Amino acid sequence: MAPHTPTTTAGKPMVPGMPLREFDTLEAEHDYVLTDESGTLPAGLRGTLYRNGMGRWESGGSPVGHVFDGDGMLSVFAFDGQRVRFRNRYVRTTHFLRGQHSRGPAGRGTGTLRGDGSFRANAFRWPLSNQANTNVVWHAGELLALWEGGKPHAIDPDTLETKGIHDFAGGLRGFGSFSAHPKIDVRTGELFNFGTTFLPFPGLAAYRVDTTGTLHTLARWRTPVPRLNHDIGLTDRYLVFVVPPMTVSPAGMLPVFLGLRPLGSALGFRPEIGTEIVLVPRDGGRRIHLHTDAMLHFHLTNCYDDGADTVIELIRYTADFDTLWDHFQHGFRTAPEQPAVGGPLTRLRVTRTGRVIREDLTDRIAEFPQIDARMTGRRHRYSYSVDVAHHRKVSGDQDAGYEVVPSGVTVLDHERGAEATYEIPNYGSVCETVFAPRFPGAPEGDGWLLTVEYLRDEHRSRLLVLDARYPERGPVYVGGLRHHLPLGLHGSFTTRIAA
Numbered sequence: 001m002a003p004h005t006p007t008t009t010a011g012k013p014m015v016p017g018m019p020l021r022e023f024d025t026l027e028a029e030h031d032y033v034l035t036d037e038s039g040t041l042p043a044g045l046r047g048t049l050y051r052n053g054m055g056r057w058e059s060g061g062s063p064v065g066h067v068f069d070g071d072g073m074l075s076v077f078a079f080d081g082q083r084v085r086f087r088n089r090y091v092r093t094t095h096f097l098r099g100q101h102s103r104g105p106a107g108r109g110t111g112t113l114r115g116d117g118s119f120r121a122n123a124f125r126w127p128l129s130n131q132a133n134t135n136v137v138w139h140a141g142e143l144l145a146l147w148e149g150g151k152p153h154a155i156d157p158d159t160l161e162t163k164g165i166h167d168f169a170g171g172l173r174g175f176g177s178f179s180a181h182p183k184i185d186v187r188t189g190e191l192f193n194f195g196t197t198f199l200p201f202p203g204l205a206a207y208r209v210d211t212t213g214t215l216h217t218l219a220r221w222r223t224p225v226p227r228l229n230h231d232i233g234l235t236d237r238y239l240v241f242v243v244p245p246m247t248v249s250p251a252g253m254l255p256v257f258l259g260l261r262p263l264g265s266a267l268g269f270r271p272e273i274g275t276e277i278v279l280v281p282r283d284g285g286r287r288i289h290l291h292t293d294a295m296l297h298f299h300l301t302n303c304y305d306d307g308a309d310t311v312i313e314l315i316r317y318t319a320d321f322d323t324l325w326d327h328f329q330h331g332f333r334t335a336p337e338q339p340a341v342g343g344p345l346t347r348l349r350v351t352r353t354g355r356v357i358r359e360d361l362t363d364r365i366a367e368f369p370q371i372d373a374r375m376t377g378r379r380h381r382y383s384y385s386v387d388v389a390h391h392r393k394v395s396g397d398q399d400a401g402y403e404v405v406p407s408g409v410t411v412l413d414h415e416r417g418a419e420a421t422y423e424i425p426n427y428g429s430v431c432e433t434v435f436a437p438r439f440p441g442a443p444e445g446d447g448w449l450l451t452v453e454y455l456r457d458e459h460r461s462r463l464l465v466l467d468a469r470y471p472e473r474g475p476v477y478v479g480g481l482r483h484h485l486p487l488g489l490h491g492s493f494t495t496r497i498a499a
């Protein structure tokens with residue numbers, strides 16, 4: 001287990017094995033208006049950017065053992081047309097609250113054992129703790145902090161106070177999970193999502209949440225072994241599952257249940273079983289199951305119907321699973337060689353006859369694919385991603401380390417086949433970008449890319465607003481934070497302005 005403690009001095013060369021400081025813990029909870037500004041805040045940019053991600057990688061005074069095991073911390077940037085207000089607050093999960101006074105990690109995790117790591121502290125306990133650390137979405141009057149292994153936490157959209165577990169008035173029963181990448185059809189206002197089920201049998205469930213916030217189960221099916229799926233797509237006809245062959249080994253679960261190892265030790269990649277594509281009709285009709293060559297991926301950009309075909313765009317990883325998992329388990333550090341945490345944007349076309357045709361859309365290695373969310377389920381012209389291609393050498397001497405943190409914002413125009421990139425200067429890094437339209441009803445892609453840059457030399461972060469049409473020109477507005485913001489995961493923009 002690797003602690004993510006700040007051990008480097010900003011501006012000094014890093015050597016292999018040093019933690020990247022964008023993963024430093026932020027304990028404090030802030031609330032202030034951004035005053036360290038440059039450029040011009042777009043007058044039409046009104047709404048709220050919510051972000052979620054791991055804010056700290058320790059619990060009960062001890063480091064956690066996997067980058068996914070940190071406590072979820074929400075951030076909000078509220079744009080009222082004149083100024084930007086920032087606020088951050090940890091989700092008050094059971095894990096977070098217990099970690100305030102526990103000795104050692106308050107719960108088990110992907111790579112973490114509880115307490116002192118002993119058999120007594122871990123045997124026969126549920127192997128995962130809900131960290132509520134992956135995404136945040138506003139739907140049907142609720143702000144939900146999401147985590148794929150369990151139920152959402154309802155959050156006050158203004159104060160970010162945790163209201164409690166949200167089970168959709170009992171609609172999400174038992175151990176049912178509600179994953180972290182739901183898709184909203186802006187034309188109907190419905191939210192679609194899925195959950196992984198473990199008991200009484202391993203499987204997947206597809207959900208629709210209507211505009212009143214009521215959850216409906218569209219489908220539920222078994223999988224021969226527990227499989228990990230992270231994201232889904234939506235078209236006019238289907239919920240689209242692209243399930244990679246990441247599996248949980250039943251034999252590997254024995255030491256997990258005995259409390260000897262964390263859940264991550266039972267995970268593996270089985271290329272021989274391939275990637276499975278499941279098309280679940282939105283009307284609850286008969287599912288279509290197809291198989292294609294094994295791919296390692298986590299995130300889909302978007303899906304859409306094209307005549308009788310279904311088109312899927314995703315990030316196809318180039319690293320092998322074991323290397324990647326080892327990287328996640330030991331934290332993000334400088335090293336002579338690092339796996340690329342990402343891959344090229346890739347298009348899959350599923351034909352009427354069930355053929356799956358794969359095409360890489362670019363050579364650029366990227367992650368966190370996004371679109372103008374109004375295009376969800378429809379053919380989109382622009383894809384947004386952050387660039388992880390640069391393994392930047394951070395010092396001139398031969399002992400220098402390399403970093404693989406995201407360091408660019410790229411817009412891919414599918415119509416023109418053109419890419420434009422804003423590269424973060426001075427070895428900084430950047431988190432996922434979220435699109436906000438220039439005004440309600442603006443054409444696709446006419447708007448702003450919102451992201452948070454980490455300034456390595458100052459160990460501080462700042463909000464960037466880029467013109468989504470011309471990212472290469474650099475930010476039109478920069479709003480400095482008084483501190484760093486740990487490099488998080490996912491977020492969303494809503495036109496509701498947080499108070």
Ligand SMILES: [Fe+2]
Pocket residue numbers: 134180181230298299489490
């Ligand atoms: Fe994700």
